[in-house]
Amino acid sequence: MFYSTVEESGILFITLTTKRATADVSREFKEFLVSEIDNNGRQKMVIDFAAVEFVDSSFLGAVVSGLKKITGVKGDIKILSLQPPVRAMFQLTRLYKVFEIFDNKQDAIQSF
Amino acid sequence: MFAPGSRITSLTVPGSLRYIHCAGDLFHTLYSIEGELVGSELREIFYSESKTILYELFSNASNHSRSDRVTFTFGFAEDHLAIEVVTRGNGFLLKEIHTENNSERVPLKYAVPFPADLAGKRITVYRDSEYEVLCHVNSSTLLDFELIPFDNPNVNSDDVPEHYGLLLLTRLAREVFYRRNDDGSDSFWIRKFYKKG
Numbered sequence: 001m002f003y004s005t006v007e008e009s010g011i012l013f014i015t016l017t018t019k020r021a022t023a024d025v026s027r028e029f030k031e032f033l034v035s036e037i038d039n040n041g042r043q044k045m046v047i048d049f050a051a052v053e054f055v056d057s058s059f060l061g062a063v064v065s066g067l068k069k070i071t072g073v074k075g076d077i078k079i080l081s082l083q084p085p086v087r088a089m090f091q092l093t094r095l096y097k098v099f100e101i102f103d104n105k106q107d108a109i110q111s112f
Numbered sequence: 113m114f115a116p117g118s119r120i121t122s123l124t125v126p127g128s129l130r131y132i133h134c135a136g137d138l139f140h141t142l143y144s145i146e147g148e149l150v151g152s153e154l155r156e157i158f159y160s161e162s163k164t165i166l167y168e169l170f171s172n173a174s175n176h177s178r179s180d181r182v183t184f185t186f187g188f189a190e191d192h193l194a195i196e197v198v199t200r201g202n203g204f205l206l207k208e209i210h211t212e213n214n215s216e217r218v219p220l221k222y223a224v225p226f227p228a229d230l231a232g233k234r235i236t237v238y239r240d241s242e243y244e245v246l247c248h249v250n251s252s253t254l255l256d257f258e259l260i261p262f263d264n265p266n267v268n269s270d271d272v273p274e275h276y277g278l279l280l281l282t283r284l285a286r287e288v289f290y291r292r293n294d295d296g297s298d299s300f301w302i303r304k305f306y307k308k309g
Binding site: 022054056060061085088093 | 277
């Protein structure tokens with residue numbers, strides 16, 4: 001498993017535990033996000049990228065799919081702890097304009 | 113496509129996404145040897161951008177061509193890096209996207225070999241509120257791609273695409289080509305110059 005989850009303050013925290021979040025796991029991650037929204041009624045999620053050193057566009061596409069799904073139920077996904085190469089990908093794809101990105105967990109919690 | 117004097121290394125792996133890191137790991141090793149060609153201040157950025165290109169090329173090859181083998185060739189020249197990815201499967205499907213110019217009709221799709229009357233035309237294959245990627249049809253078997261920036265900073269999740277492959281390739285490399293080769297294989301290749309990217 002390349003991620004772990006914990007619920008806190010009504011928010012699902014998803015911690016990525018892989019160094020490389022890439023196309024080989026993007027479909028599984030998208031299905032997980034969609035399932036949490038559709039089946040478990042999640043409206044607040046935080047994805048913690050602290051362990052991730054590299055992300056590709058397929059994985060970011062999965063996160064965007066989750067965002068589109070969750071905003072449809074008036075929810076949101078926040079992003080936590082980007083390493084510089086991952087932050088660069090958010091900038092290249094301009095997703096930093098779409099997601100709220102935080103450097104610490106408390107700020108992410110308070111943002112909802 | 114490889115400049116004379118380039119130091120060339122190839123790797124063939126199965127077309128499954130499970131092998132996506134093989135080419136990345138080889139590139140990491142090669143770059144530790146050849147990276148001195150890149151100016152020291154830009155070395156980390158160039159590496160990171162090249163790695164992103166590599167993963168986009170592999171994802172495209174695996175997801176779209178359905179080739180059982182993918183061959184990567186890296187060529188380190190004096191002033192640029194060239195990467196070629198060769199597959200044997202479905203060729204590139206040239207898909208027009210909706211724009212204000214074609215909103216009244218279904219966007220067109222062309223399989224390789226592309227119709228002869230398409231030669232010389234430019235087709236929009238990606239667009240968001242800030243960028244457009246144009247595909248230039250050079251011939252029935254040769255395409256190149258060009259990034260066109262817009263000046264519109266308004267982005268929201270409704271108009272953010274979920275597929276960025278061609279955007280990233282054209283943002284990170286100066287030259288991006290696709291070709292159906294004489295032996296029936298398909299090549300995507302890029303050139304990324306050391307100083308200007």
